[in-house]
Structure formats: C-alpha cells, structure tokens
Amino acid sequence: MSENWEPKIITFVCNWCTYAGADLAGTSRFKYASNIRIIKTPCSGRIDPMFIVSAFEKGADAVLISGCHPGDCHYNEGNYNARRKFTMMKRLLDTLGVDTRRVVFAWCSASEGIKFSRLVNEVTESIKKLGPYTDYHSLNQEER
Amino acid sequence: MLIKIGREVNLLAFSKKLEKETGTDVRKCYQCGKCTAGCPMNFEMDVSPSQVIRFCQLGMEEKVLNSRTIWYCIFCDTCSTRCPQGVDIKGVMDGLRRMAVARNIKPKSNVRFLEKAFQSIIYLFGRVYEPGMVGMYNLRSGNFLHDVGYFPLMLRKRKISLKPHFKRTREVRQVMKRAQKMKLRKAKELEEAK
Amino acid sequence: MARIGVFVCWCGSNIAETVEVSKVAEVSKSIPGVVYSVDYKYMCSDPGQELVKNAIKEYKLTGVVVASCSPRMHEKTFRKAALEAGLNPYMLEMANIREQCSWVHNNMDEGTQKSIDLVRMMVEKVKRNKPLDDISIPVTKKAMVIGGGVTGIQAALDIASGGIPVVLVEKESSIGGKMSALDETFPTLDCSQCILTPKMVEVAQHPLVQIISYAEIEKLEGFVGNFKATIRKKARYVDVDACTGCGTCWQKCPVKVDSEFEQGLGKRKAIFIPFPQAIPSRPRIDAENCLKLTKDRCGICEKVCPTKAIHYDDKDEFMEVEVGAIVVATGYKIMPVSAFPEYGGGQYPDVVTSLQFERMVCASGPTLGDLKRPSDGKLPETVVFVKCVGSRDPEHYHSYCSKICCMYVAKQTMLYRHKVHHGNCYVFYIDVRSNGKNYEEFVRRAQEQEGAQYIRGRVSSIYKDGDDMVVEGADTLTNSQIKVKCDLVVLATAMEAPDGIKQLAQKLGIGYDQHGFLTEAHPKLRPVETATAGIFLAGCALSPRDIPDSVSEGSAAAAKVLGLLSKDTLDKEGVVAIVNELTCVGCQNCIRVCPYNAIELKDICNRQGELQRQVAHVNPGLCTGCGTCTPSCPSRSIELQGFRDTELYAEINALAEL
Amino acid sequence: MKYGYYPGCSAKSTAPELDATTLALIDFLHLDIKELKDWVCCGASSMHSVDKVLHTALSVMTLDAANAEERDIMVQCPACLAHVLEAKEVLSKDSELKSDVLEAVGKQVDANMKIRHFSSILHDEYGLDKIREKVTNPLQSLSIASYYGCLIVRPPERMQYDDPENPMVMDQLMSTCGAEIVQWPFKTKCCGAGTAISDTDVSLDLTYEILRMAKNNGAECICVLCPLCQNNLDLRQKKIEQRYGEKLNLPVLYYTQLLGLAFGLDPIMLQLNRLFVDPFPLLKRKGIL
Numbered sequence A: 001m002s003e004n005w006e007p008k009i010i011t012f013v014c015n016w017c018t019y020a021g022a023d024l025a026g027t028s029r030f031k032y033a034s035n036i037r038i039i040k041t042p043c044s045g046r047i048d049p050m051f052i053v054s055a056f057e058k059g060a061d062a063v064l065i066s067g068c069h070p071g072d073c074h075y076n077e078g079n080y081n082a083r084r085k086f087t088m089m090k091r092l093l094d095t096l097g098v099d100t101r102r103v104v105f106a107w108c109s110a111s112e113g114i115k116f117s118r119l120v121n122e123v124t125e126s127i128k129k130l131g132p133y134t135d136y137h138s139l140n141q142e143e144r
Numbered sequence B: 001m002l003i004k005i006g007r008e009v010n011l012l013a014f015s016k017k018l019e020k021e022t023g024t025d026v027r028k029c030y031q032c033g034k035c036t037a038g039c040p041m042n043f044e045m046d047v048s049p050s051q052v053i054r055f056c057q058l059g060m061e062e063k064v065l066n067s068r069t070i071w072y073c074i075f076c077d078t079c080s081t082r083c084p085q086g087v088d089i090k091g092v093m094d095g096l097r098r099m100a101v102a103r104n105i106k107p108k109s110n111v112r113f114l115e116k117a118f119q120s121i122i123y124l125f126g127r128v129y130e131p132g133m134v135g136m137y138n139l140r141s142g143n144f145l146h147d148v149g150y151f152p153l154m155l156r157k158r159k160i161s162l163k164p165h166f167k168r169t170r171e172v173r174q175v176m177k178r179a180q181k182m183k184l185r186k187a188k189e190l191e192e193a194k
Numbered sequence C: 001m002a003r004i005g006v007f008v009c010w011c012g013s014n015i016a017e018t019v020e021v022s023k024v025a026e027v028s029k030s031i032p033g034v035v036y037s038v039d040y041k042y043m044c045s046d047p048g049q050e051l052v053k054n055a056i057k058e059y060k061l062t063g064v065v066v067a068s069c070s071p072r073m074h075e076k077t078f079r080k081a082a083l084e085a086g087l088n089p090y091m092l093e094m095a096n097i098r099e100q101c102s103w104v105h106n107n108m109d110e111g112t113q114k115s116i117d118l119v120r121m122m123v124e125k126v127k128r129n130k131p132l133d134d135i136s137i138p139v140t141k142k143a144m145v146i147g148g149g150v151t152g153i154q155a156a157l158d159i160a161s162g163g164i165p166v167v168l169v170e171k172e173s174s175i176g177g178k179m180s181a182l183d184e185t186f187p188t189l190d191c192s193q194c195i196l197t198p199k200m201v202e203v204a205q206h207p208l209v210q211i212i213s214y215a216e217i218e219k220l221e222g223f224v225g226n227f228k229a230t231i232r233k234k235a236r237y238v239d240v241d242a243c244t245g246c247g248t249c250w251q252k253c254p255v256k257v258d259s260e261f262e263q264g265l266g267k268r269k270a271i272f273i274p275f276p277q278a279i280p281s282r283p284r285i286d287a288e289n290c291l292k293l294t295k296d297r298c299g300i301c302e303k304v305c306p307t308k309a310i311h312y313d314d315k316d317e318f319m320e321v322e323v324g325a326i327v328v329a330t331g332y333k334i335m336p337v338s339a340f341p342e343y344g345g346g347q348y349p350d351v352v353t354s355l356q357f358e359r360m361v362c363a364s365g366p367t368l369g370d371l372k373r374p375s376d377g378k379l380p381e382t383v384v385f386v387k388c389v390g391s392r393d394p395e396h397y398h399s400y401c402s403k404i405c406c407m408y409v410a411k412q413t414m415l416y417r418h419k420v421h422h423g424n425c426y427v428f429y430i431d432v433r434s435n436g437k438n439y440e441e442f443v444r445r446a447q448e449q450e451g452a453q454y455i456r457g458r459v460s461s462i463y464k465d466g467d468d469m470v471v472e473g474a475d476t477l478t479n480s481q482i483k484v485k486c487d488l489v490v491l492a493t494a495m496e497a498p499d500g501i502k503q504l505a506q507k508l509g510i511g512y513d514q515h516g517f518l519t520e521a522h523p524k525l526r527p528v529e530t531a532t533a534g535i536f537l538a539g540c541a542l543s544p545r546d547i548p549d550s551v552s553e554g555s556a557a558a559a560k561v562l563g564l565l566s567k568d569t570l571d572k573e574g575v576v577a578i579v580n581e582l583t584c585v586g587c588q589n590c591i592r593v594c595p596y597n598a599i600e601l602k603d604i605c606n607r608q609g610e611l612q613r614q615v616a617h618v619n620p621g622l623c624t625g626c627g628t629c630t631p632s633c634p635s636r637s638i639e640l641q642g643f644r645d646t647e648l649y650a651e652i653n654a655l656a657e658l
Numbered sequence D: 001m002k003y004g005y006y007p008g009c010s011a012k013s014t015a016p017e018l019d020a021t022t023l024a025l026i027d028f029l030h031l032d033i034k035e036l037k038d039w040v041c042c043g044a045s046s047m048h049s050v051d052k053v054l055h056t057a058l059s060v061m062t063l064d065a066a067n068a069e070e071r072d073i074m075v076q077c078p079a080c081l082a083h084v085l086e087a088k089e090v091l092s093k094d095s096e097l098k099s100d101v102l103e104a105v106g107k108q109v110d111a112n113m114k115i116r117h118f119s120s121i122l123h124d125e126y127g128l129d130k131i132r133e134k135v136t137n138p139l140q141s142l143s144i145a146s147y148y149g150c151l152i153v154r155p156p157e158r159m160q161y162d163d164p165e166n167p168m169v170m171d172q173l174m175s176t177c178g179a180e181i182v183q184w185p186f187k188t189k190c191c192g193a194g195t196a197i198s199d200t201d202v203s204l205d206l207t208y209e210i211l212r213m214a215k216n217n218g219a220e221c222i223c224v225l226c227p228l229c230q231n232n233l234d235l236r237q238k239k240i241e242q243r244y245g246e247k248l249n250l251p252v253l254y255y256t257q258l259l260g261l262a263f264g265l266d267p268i269m270l271q272l273n274r275l276f277v278d279p280f281p282l283l284k285r286k287g288i289l
C-alpha cells in the first residue's frame, strides 16, 4: 500500500432522489471526500448487479449504491425491486468471494444533502481502513 | 394528582415489563373508553379499566398495583373482545394481580382469600370440594356466616356432597410442589441478576 | 469515428476556484475521440452557447460534453443549443464538475483530477450514445368519467366546458350519487338537492356530455391518449329514447319493495326512478322483483305505457368508446348497522345509520321531513349519536378515520334540534376532527348554541329495554360509565370503498390499497393521478372526503385531462425501453418487473402467418423510462435508450484509466 | 366422533344434574363419549392470578389423561373449556411458559386433540336434523331465553364457539326442539358469578339485570350451559326477588335438561327437582310434563 493511497469508490445513484441530494450537498457547500465518482441512472431499478462486479474488475475499491427511500420512488416500486435484488446480490457476491463490506446500499433523498456528504465520508473512511481491494481486480487481470 | 416526569423516569420501562408479563402492549391503547363502557364491575372499581391502562402507559406501577380494580376484575373479557386496538385488558388485569401477589400487596377484596382456599383444597383433594372451600374461605376472610345460609338448601338439593372426592392427589401435589420450587428458583435468579 | 468536443466552464470563480479549468480542457484533448476542447467563463451565457454551436458546426462534432454545473440545471439549455446546431440533443452529456466537485472539495489538485475523471467518463459515454427521437403519440380528444356522483358531475362539466367531449358512465339508473340523498350540508347548511339538482341538469343538457346510466365498464384496452373502453349497458327493460318519463308505469305497478335510495326506510315500485329529480328521468325495471320477469304475470306497465317503451325481452348491450383520458369518481358506500353485533346487529329498527338519518329528516324523504322513529313512528325526544363506528378500529373493522363523520354528526345534531326544539341529543365521541375552513366554528356552534351534549368515550353496547334504546358508553373525562336511555340511536358508520371497485381497478390497470380505495400516484405532488398515464382519480374513490374536497378534486382531475388533451399529439422524451426481437426469448421477466405494465407479449409470425414465437414489446406510450426491465433480462434483449448497457459500462470502464 | 368427557369439578359438586343429564343424552343418542378417568381440576378462574405455570400445568394433566385414552376432549364447563384450550395453546408454541409447565408436569405432553363444548358437538357434529328426528315431546310454546354467559364466547379467537355478541348455538338447539326462542340483548353479559362468593352484592345486581331483561323480553324460563351461571341465576333468584321487590319466577334449566325433556326422557332422570326455582308448574302448564 503506497503512502498516499486513496480509495476509488464508484457510486450509482438514481436521478430523482440521490442525484438531487448530491446536488444539494453541492449547493450547500457540504464538503466531502473526493474519492467518489458518480454514475447516474434513471432509477435504482436500472442498476444491474453486473455493474458492481465490473466496477471491481476495473479497479474500484468500493461501490456505493443509493436511491430513493422505500415508498418514495419516483417510479412507484422501482426501488423495491432494487432492494430485493441487492439483498440477493450481496449473497451472490459473498459466494463469489467478493468482500461485501465494500458494497454499500443506502437511501438518500433529494433533501438529504447533509446525509449524502456524511455517507460519502463514512464510506471513504471505512474503505480506507480496509485498504485497497486487489483480489478481484487481479483475478480479473489473470483471466484476461 | 401530580404526575412528575423527569429525565430519570423511563415511562416505557413499565409498559415493556407488562408486555413481557402479559404479551400485550399497552401503548396501543388510544383511550377510547370502550373497555370502561362495557365493564360489568366498573362501579366497584376505584380506577376504571381504561384508566388502569392509561396509568400503565404513564409507568405508574404503584398506582395500579394498589388499586381495588385489579381485585374486582372478574375476567369476563368483555373489554378485550371489544377493544378496537386489540389491547388485552383482561390479560393486563390478570398480570397486574400476579405482580401484586408476587409483591405481597394486600388485596383490596376478599377474592384473594378465596383463591388461597381454592389452592389448598386442590392441594388436599385434587379436585374442588365446595364445602371445604367455602368453609376455609370463611375462616380466612373472617366472615364466618357467609353463604352458610345456602348450605342447608344446597344440601337438600344434594348439590354439595359432604364427601370429598380424591383424584390423582399425589400427582397433583407433586406438580404443585415442583411449580412452587420453580417459582422460588426464578425469584432467586432474578435477585442474583440484580 | 467519434468526434467529441469538450467545453469546460469556469462558472465565474465557482468552478475555477477549486478546479484548474484550463488544465482540464488541455488534458481532455488527449482522451481518444476528443477533437476539440475549450474553457470559458460562463458556458451557459449566450456567447458560451454560441461557442458550442459554432464548434459543433466547425469541427463536425458527433458528440458534446459540457463540463459545468448539474444537468438538472442546464441540460435542457445545452441540448437545445445542440439541436439548433444540427446535432441530435441526446448526443450531448454534462459532466457535473460544480455540484459534485468544485463546491464539495477544497483542494485544487483533487478538484482538477476529479474533473478530468468526470469528463473522461462522460466522453466515453457520449461516444456510445445513439441519437434518439422524441416520441409523438396521437391522442383521442375525448374523455370518459366513471361514476356520476357530485365529483364525476363536476369533472364532466369542467372537461366539457374546456371543449372536450365527455362520456359519463354511471352504474345506477340516475346520476347524483350520495349527495342526492343528503338533507342540508355542512358547513353552510344549504340544502343538498338545491345545490346539486342544477348541476345535474346542467351536465345532462351540456351538448358535449353523453350520460350513459345503468352501465358499467366491461373492458379497457390501449394507453394514454388512446384508450378503447367497452361499456356494458345493463338491461333496463325500458327504451330510454321512446320513454317520456310520464310516470304512468310506476304509478300502476303493483309491486312494492324497499327503496335503496331511501336506505330501506321507504318503498319503491318494481319499475321505478330512484328519486323524483333523477337524471335521466327514465325508469328501469328491477328484474328481481318484477312479476312479469320473475313469474310471467302482470305486464301492467307495458299495457299502460303510452309510448310502448317497455320491452320485457331487453338484454345487456355493449358499446365501445375511444377516449384519450379517464377520470374515476366511483365514490363510497357506508357500512350497514348489521355489521355491528354489539350495537344490535341490525335487529333494532331504532338504531339507524347516519345516511338513514339524512333521509329521516329530509323534506323529500319517506316521511316528508317529519322526524319519526322507524319502529313506531314516535317523535324521538332523545337521540344518541355514536361516532367512529367501524372506523379507527383496526381490530375488527377499519383502521382509518372516515374523516367526515365528525362534521356531519355535528350537522345532524343541528338538523335534529331545528326539528325538535325541546329534544335532547348526545354525541359519543373519541376525538372531534374539524380541520376545514369554518369547520371548528361549526362544531362549536353545535355544542354552544344548538344544545348538542358531547360525551367523550366510545360506546360498548346498545340494546333495547322495553320501549327504550339503551346506550352503554363511558365518559373518560370523569372516568365513569354512562348509560343513556333514548328513543333513537344514529351510528356514524365508516365509509368504505363501493362494491366492485377492485374488479374495476383491475380492468383499468390502476392500484388500490388494502381497504379497496384507489391509490394516487403521489399523495402530495400527484394527488389526482394514477401510476397509469391518462387515468385520473377524484373524490371518495380515493378515501373518505366531504363535498368541498370531492368537488375540488373533480375540477383538478378535469384540469389534468384538459392539459393532456389540449394538444393533438403527446410528446415525450425518447428515453424508453426497446426490445431486440431477435434475441428475446420471451421469458417475460421484464413484463413481471415493469411497474407500468408497459410491456406485453407480441406474436412473431412467419410469412404464412403462422405463429413462430412470442417476444416482449414495449409500448412507448406507457414506458416511463425507469429501466427496471433492463437488468431483469437474461438475454440482454431489452435496453433503455439513453442508458444502454454499453453506455453505462463505458462510464465504469473509464475508471480503469483513472 | 370419539370424545373423552371432562366434566370438571362443578359437575361433580354444584351441578350434578348437568353431569347426570349429559350422561343420559350420551346414552340416549348413542354417542361415543366416555368420561376421562384421570381428569383433574382446571384451576378455574382463581388459580391463574396466583401462578400461571401451576394453573396451566393442571390443565395439561387433563390433556395428558385424554392422550392416554386416545380421545378428543368434550367439555361441559366453559371455565374448564377455556383453560384446557389455553393449555393447548401454550403447548402449541415454544415459549418459556411451555417449558416451565412441562417441567412442572414432569413429562412431555402433546396437544393434538380436538377440544369442544358438548353443545357444539350436538349442534354441528351430531347435527340439528338428527336431533329434530329424535324429538318426541316438543317444547311447544315454551319461550326460552338462552343465556351463554361470558366464558363460553370469549376470547373468540380461543373459544371458537360462536359470535361473541349474539351466539345462536343453544337458540338453534332449542328451536329445533320446538321451543319459542327469545331474542334478547344480554346473552353474553357477565353475571358476576366469579364474585358470587367473595362479593355477593355485586353479583346480585348484575344477575338481577339479566333476569329482568329476560323476563321483559317474554322469557318463561332460561336455558344455560354454565354451572356457575346456573347457580347464580337459580340459587340466588329468591334473594334477588326479595331485594328488588319483584317476582321473577324464572326457572333456570340446563340445555341438556331441556333437550332431555324434548326427547321424552324421564323427568326423574333429568333431575329437575334439584333446581331451586321450581320448573314443574310451568312445564305442566305448557303440557310438556
């Protein structure tokens, strides 16, 4: 681990709640760690479990997924699907040998700018403690 | 009455304790009063059934355990059957009475003596033996002539036999002894836990 | 080959303070595919937009990334500019380096590095974007309103006065709903008939409104703007067009049965109109009680009818209508006394529902407004009102509050005292819910000026003792039991969803809750819409409401319909799902997860017209672009345009370069 | 239908006529019901405020007795019924109470048997139609108010007897026997029998209300199924009449006695003479005896 290693965290968010929440963190100037890279999807229901695997392959140290609170989904039930899917996904990742502490699933609404910034900081801190995630990355490179 | 609520009082603690004892959560009650409205014994009670539940919500354990009410409830279940919120009021009354017995709080009605008499009779005979029971009750409650007026009548109709019927008495006694031992053991464990 | 342009904005100092914008523009040039990049002080300003437009033309750009603020802010602005420059607007993406970067980080290095990453991700995405077209759907400029209560009448009138024709479908033989049975109404105490009848006449006479009474929805097909409804017109045995409403038939008919309109307190004939002001004022025959139809006797009505309008061989008929939008206003029903065993379970005639009480005091009611108790016609000198009957009782009935009974009970105490000045009336209540304009004042008036005695406690039981009714309640404020001997008991029974509402909801493809009330798309922001585009809700079909709320919602739903049908076509974003029919295996996973029922199976036939297989097909009119279907597909055959797998993976892959 | 009869203590002491008529009906209708040899007292209402474990354990001993004879349980006393049903509930779910109870009983006991009241068995297992066939001495023009008391119907989820506010089981049995049934509001109102010994006055008030209401609704006699209710309404009726200065004269018969009468069984066998309020004048007037 190099001296000034910083974790890379890929973040998938839905357009209606968490993306707007992140915007609010911005307009309110709530500072947070610069480790995350946000990918916008219309709804957390669009997020494919394979995105996570792919992110780890490409060198992510953690994946953060956040959508509307249950019941608030812009698309009615899209995020219920996501929740079901990701509970299953966590189990799947577990059997694949992925360190599931590195996959964080959270709810964050458009008005929770402060929650978003705290979330990012907490995840970054905890991943810093865990160190870089090379297992999956190298496994993938071997295959290639 | 002044009810003091400070940081040191945990209102929920008693509700939780009651829930453990009786399986019913008094916090569900929204004080509609339907239980009080239909209780056949309300006029004998110092605190009405809905008020008992309210005091429980406020954590006022002493108030309810020292009420007349818990001794006058006859477990008819009218209240619980009609309660819109599914509060088992009867169950709470029963639980409070057990708590009061456990703490040796002096009963506010004679019913406790009847219970004691009843227990002794079963211990002795395994089944109920009314003359013995009423006799023993009268001795304990100090109300010697009570109901004795009915005896000749009941005897004449042969509704009471003077001969007690014994059944599985040994076994019943064993069960009672074991239950008693268990109770003592649990009380001790509780003490130690404290 | 992709030719991408990158435009980095300073946002004055907002971005430039934490991000080295010139460096971002410089580094961007090295990203494969980028042929042009530039930074500028205010990209959204007119000169900024010109810069983008000119570059598109000059460098023949196939894609654009604007690195600036949140797309929620200016995506529309830049996409419009792209379009003006001849580039498909969906070929423009934004990298959010302000809200997600300069404003939340302190350090110039961090900010610059992250901005470059964000630009790189968007470049990779936009390289794979496909041009999309907005979708345009033709609409049928006609609406349907289901339910002809005051809500439905209001909606129909408002839509029609906006110039859109309306079909109003009512399941009873007359429109009017519950309001036609009420006496005076809170909070102003105006007579219900006096304010409703003119509206009923207006809707009946409106040239753009077609009322189809005694009819129900049989089937609904299609989607927003293009519904096709099949309506079952139930056999009425009276030719509505020939009949003049002269009334001879119902005067002569020998059969008398309980009138539903009078809540069982009055009688009607086997051929009848439910109430004198009925619209249409044409009778129908009640097939279950007519002697001709049950026993082949009588036939009097046919003989006396001057217009030969009676047809005993009438059958249900079906008609189809095409409409662009639908308002559901099917209202409510109230629970009967028989549902409450502890209150006598319906065995005492002098325990009545609140709706029965309305008929008992109404001047057009069975006693012509003389208040008489049902058992013996005696004037009730003491009346007890019981609130929350069947409401707020999750253990036995409904958990919800029926919302309006607190108000109409206050009203009914007044109506009672206006009729019986010396009478006593008591109200057993748990809470008084009076949160509307002038409502609390109204309830106070009932208590302070009109002599209603309120007692706080729920009633445990009601029984008859001799001539008297006895109400066993409590007063929790003094902690006593209260027994009231009285002549009449009025139960404010809960409002419930009407019969058949679940079946209707299933036919329409809209949601309902555990109580059977229809569910709105969002309780605060879309209160009169359903999750199904083009179908709207109003009034008590949603949950208990009073007339002011119901009427407001009727108008709100009408406004939504008018907005929807104001154009000839519906435009929507091209962000919808598309199925690759070659690879789809027809597993229907996507159909199961789609929250909008936007996907159906489609037959694939060979040239001879023989069925080969079935594949999924997305109706772009219904698809909202949520993307839930995409990850569910095992064969990767359904893709959300604008968020296709290749596009999103490109963003992830860009990470490898970081 | 193979039941073990659990009479309970009352049937063997204060309600011998209930016991006798039950056995007579079993015999007359050729039912496969036999008294359980090893039943014990259920602990009735008094015991459970003292010790929940003990009170449940006693009922579990009776369940055990039924298991030993491989029979379902038929109960006559509603209090006993409530307690054995409660014991069955305790045994059906794992809980601390269950393990304590089994520890007290000292053995494992299963509770898979059916537990039903005799009137339910007659009403829906034997069946009203078959009962109608057996009626040789219809109780014609006898107006009967059925009084169920509070124990048999509540709590409804446990007792599974009938509507807790307006049960009809006895009413239907009686109308099948040709009687006029009285619809009245106090079928399940509590009579206060539980306090009859400890607070007699209280129960007198409650009992008076019930008797008066039955009379006002036109009842000539009352039909009961609970020994506690029977005692309360019958034995104390005279005292009530004195106290409230009102002549009531309402015989209080067990439904088994009335069924027996309708089936033409010997009045001696039905032990009508054990009732305190003499039913003979009424029954004679109606031509039933």
Ligand SMILES: Cc1cc2nc3c(=O)[nH]c(=O)nc-3n(C[C@H](O)[C@H](O)[C@H](O)COP(=O)(O)OP(=O)(O)OC[C@H]3O[C@@H](n4cnc5c(N)ncnc54)[C@H](O)[C@@H]3O)c2cc1C
Pocket (backbone or CB within 6 Å): C146, C147, C148, C149, C150, C151, C152, C169, C170, C171, C172, C175, C176, C177, C178, C179, C182, C184, C185, C186, C187, C215, C216, C217, C329, C330, C331, C332, C333, C334, C354, C355, C358, C404, C408, C411, C498, C500, C501, C504, C538, C539, C540, C541, C545, C546, C547, C548, C550
């Ligand atoms: C006792 C009582 C007193 C009241 N007093 C007042 C008052 O004083 N002031 C006040 O503001 N409010 C009062 N209300 C409330 C008032 O009645 C309602 O707010 C109002 O009637 C709701 O109108 P609606 O059109 O939504 O429903 P409804 O009046 O129920 O109309 C619904 C219509 O839809 C029809 N329908 C149902 N299902 C179908 C179907 N499947 N297909 C076709 N048609 C269908 C029904 O036949 C009916 O005509 C009172 C209510 C009660 C019960």
Ligand SMILES: Cc1cc2nc3c(=O)[nH]c(=O)nc-3n(C[C@H](O)[C@H](O)[C@H](O)COP(=O)(O)OP(=O)(O)OC[C@H]3O[C@@H](n4cnc5c(N)ncnc54)[C@H](O)[C@@H]3O)c2cc1C
Pocket (backbone or CB within 6 Å): C524
């Ligand atoms: C403490 C509190 C909590 C609440 N919580 C909830 C809740 O949880 N859920 C809920 O549904 N509702 C809640 N509400 C109610 C909610 O706030 C209101 O229903 C809603 O905001 C009303 O919106 P409005 O547009 O009608 O009024 P407002 O939000 O008051 O908007 C009126 C606008 O008009 C402007 N304006 C005023 N006068 C003029 C003028 N002369 N010329 C030009 N502009 C003018 C004002 O500046 C204002 O921008 C809550 C209210 C309070 C007080």
Ligand code: SF4
Pocket (backbone or CB within 6 Å): B028, B029, B030, B031, B032, B033, B034, B035, B036, B049, B050, B053, B079, B082, B083, B084, B085, B086, B087, B089
């Ligand atoms: S009936 Fe239930 S909800 Fe009402 S006051 Fe009694 S315990 Fe509370």
Ligand code: SF4
Pocket (backbone or CB within 6 Å): B035, B038, B039, B040, B041, B042, B049, B072, B073, B074, B075, B076, B077, B078, B079, B080, B089, B090, B093
């Ligand atoms: S169970 Fe007790 S509190 Fe409840 S109604 Fe009966 S006597 Fe009253």
Ligand code: SF4
Pocket (backbone or CB within 6 Å): C238, C242, C243, C244, C245, C246, C247, C248, C249, C250, C283, C304, C305, C306, C307, C308, C309, C310
């Ligand atoms: S008699 Fe004929 S015309 Fe007159 S109302 Fe009846 S059906 Fe119509």
Ligand code: SF4
Pocket (backbone or CB within 6 Å): C249, C252, C253, C254, C255, C270, C271, C285, C289, C290, C291, C292, C293, C297, C298, C299, C300, C301, C302
């Ligand atoms: S035919 Fe039927 S509807 Fe007509 S008058 Fe006779 S009973 Fe009435």
Ligand code: SF4
Pocket (backbone or CB within 6 Å): C387, C388, C389, C391, C392, C400, C401, C402, C403, C404, C405, C406, C407, C431, C432, C433, C492
């Ligand atoms: S509106 Fe009033 S009476 Fe009706 S359910 Fe709600 S609180 Fe009860």
Ligand code: SF4
Pocket (backbone or CB within 6 Å): C435
């Ligand atoms: S004023 Fe507000 S808090 Fe008070 S009753 Fe009305 S709604 Fe409730």
Ligand code: SF4
Pocket (backbone or CB within 6 Å): C576, C577, C593, C594, C595, C596, C597, C598, C599, C618, C622, C623, C624, C625, C626, C627, C628, C629, C630, C640
């Ligand atoms: S994108 Fe959403 S609405 Fe459209 S078809 Fe897929 S799941 Fe249905």
Ligand code: SF4
Pocket (backbone or CB within 6 Å): C579, C583, C584, C585, C586, C587, C588, C589, C590, C591, C615, C616, C632, C633, C634, C635, C636, C637, C638
């Ligand atoms: S999930 Fe995929 S394969 Fe299955 S039906 Fe839908 S598009 Fe076809």
